[in-house]
Amino acid sequence: MARQSTIQRGIFSIEKGARLIEALTRQGGAMTLSALAQAAELAPSIAHRYLVSLMRSTLVEQQANGLYDLGPLALAAGLARLSRLDEYRVGLQFLDQLAERTRETVLMTLWTGHGVVVVRWLESPHLLTIHVRPGARLPLLTSASGRLFAAFLPERVAGPALAAERAAGGVAREAGQRLDEADFAALLEDIRGRGQSRVLGELAPGVGALAAPVFAAGGEIALGFAIVGPMGTLDAGWDGEPARILREVAAACTKALGG
Numbered sequence: 001m002a003r004q005s006t007i008q009r010g011i012f013s014i015e016k017g018a019r020l021i022e023a024l025t026r027q028g029g030a031m032t033l034s035a036l037a038q039a040a041e042l043a044p045s046i047a048h049r050y051l052v053s054l055m056r057s058t059l060v061e062q063q064a065n066g067l068y069d070l071g072p073l074a075l076a077a078g079l080a081r082l083s084r085l086d087e088y089r090v091g092l093q094f095l096d097q098l099a100e101r102t103r104e105t106v107l108m109t110l111w112t113g114h115g116v117v118v119v120r121w122l123e124s125p126h127l128l129t130i131h132v133r134p135g136a137r138l139p140l141l142t143s144a145s146g147r148l149f150a151a152f153l154p155e156r157v158a159g160p161a162l163a164a165e166r167a168a169g170g171v172a173r174e175a176g177q178r179l180d181e182a183d184f185a186a187l188l189e190d191i192r193g194r195g196q197s198r199v200l201g202e203l204a205p206g207v208g209a210l211a212a213p214v215f216a217a218g219g220e221i222a223l224g225f226a227i228v229g230p231m232g233t234l235d236a237g238w239d240g241e242p243a244r245i246l247r248e249v250a251a252a253c254t255k256a257l258g259g
Helices: 012-027 033-039 044-056 072-082 086-102 144-152 155-167 181-194 241-256
Strands: 060-062 068-070 105-111 116-122 172-174 177-179 197-200 207-215 221-230
Touching (some): 012 033, 012 072, 033 044, 044 060, 086 116, 086 207, 086 221, 086 241, 105 144, 116 144, 144 155, 144 181, 144 207, 144 221, 172 181, 177 181, 207 241
Antiparallel strands (some): 207 221
């Protein structure tokens, strides 16, 4: 009897479809058909046929403007994978505490290898709330959570991600002033010293955010917690009550993870 090949036969069409999903995951945002086809190394006509099937299965969705993005099933699969991680399960417990104690919109983020992604958010009971979509990718240059990971990730990880973001047109600003690379490096050093990051309208006008890191047993950043709200109602001061609670909850979660 002939020995069975150690390389199993697969379904090539599924592998091609997976390349489209991988391209959307890597991009971190909606894409045109031509850009998506190029990223997946497929002809546009072939990519379109695969996208039709992927949309039927809700792995991909097409927005009103014609751009393609990950669909509900892809996001659900990603979150289901995360729910199997100890850091995620422990983090959810402390995120609930953060929401209860601050009564503000709070969110949990992590580094996926392609950037900082929102994996859970809890809406505040206030009339004015900030909506954050789970699965959304946050920029390193202009978001509190992104700056947090840029500060605490190893340079070999954060450096290329920051360079790619700048190459795509990303610009860091603070108090309305543009920051060059040296200024941004100083800002990251300040974040490391404070153990928190903050933006006041840099990501979205009128929206403030505070973020703090959670560390795993090995000392690496595992999660990020953030408080988000309208700048007119959110106390985003370094010595304010939200910042104090955020530090306490992040520290407690770090301890629970053995960090």
